[in-house]
Amino acid sequence: MHHFPIRVYYEDTDLAGIVYYANYLKFIERARSEWLRDMGIDQSALKRDAGLVFVVRRVEADYLAPARFDDLLTVQSRLHELGNARITMCQKVMRQDRVLFSAVVTLVCINDAGRPVRLPAELVRLMGDASPACN
Template sequence: MHQFPIRVYYEDTDLAGIVYYANYLKFIERGRSEWLRDLGIDQVVLKREGMVFVVRRVEADYLAPAHFDDHLSVESQLHEIGSARIAMRQSVIRAGKTLFSALVTLVCINDAGRPVRIPPALVAQLTQN
């Protein structure tokens, strides 16, 4: 499981002083990007090679609010991998309590926007512990 720390800034909150719901999607996007980086996967290089991962589906549950100046952790874990897609389980945690959880499905596409197989070497990187 990969962990990425986040601090809640004023800009992340709404009029009620809680994290605006759409910002959780930004938080988990950052968590996925850092997970890939920590696995040694350079998304810029992937793009040059003609492939990118795009979000196909998000199933999200908002369980409890986060507030200004909270210290959060985004936890990301590979759930499933197919020939052209991966599914990730991601959570936003504060002091051991899950505030937000999501199942995110990503598809690997080429420059034309068509799904492509994830190369075996990339699958090996994605599945390393």
């Protein structure tokens, strides 16, 4: 499981002082990028050298409790399923031990033409084993 810290800034909040719902998607996007980086996967090089990028195909999200200005959050990310061209991730935004937001995100690897392509074998090797269920 990968952990990524996030501090809630004023710009992340709405008029009520809670995190604006769309910003959770930004938080989990940053965490996925850092998860890949920590595994040694350089997304810029992947695009430049192989013409491959990851795009979000589907997000299933649950907003469970609000985060507020100045909260220190942690995004937990783990691989749930690895297909030929698809990656499914389970992600949670936590404040200490409390889950505030959870999502199951499906990503697809595409080429420069926008077509799904098989994940390179080296990426599959680096990503390792998937977890059987999102909890």
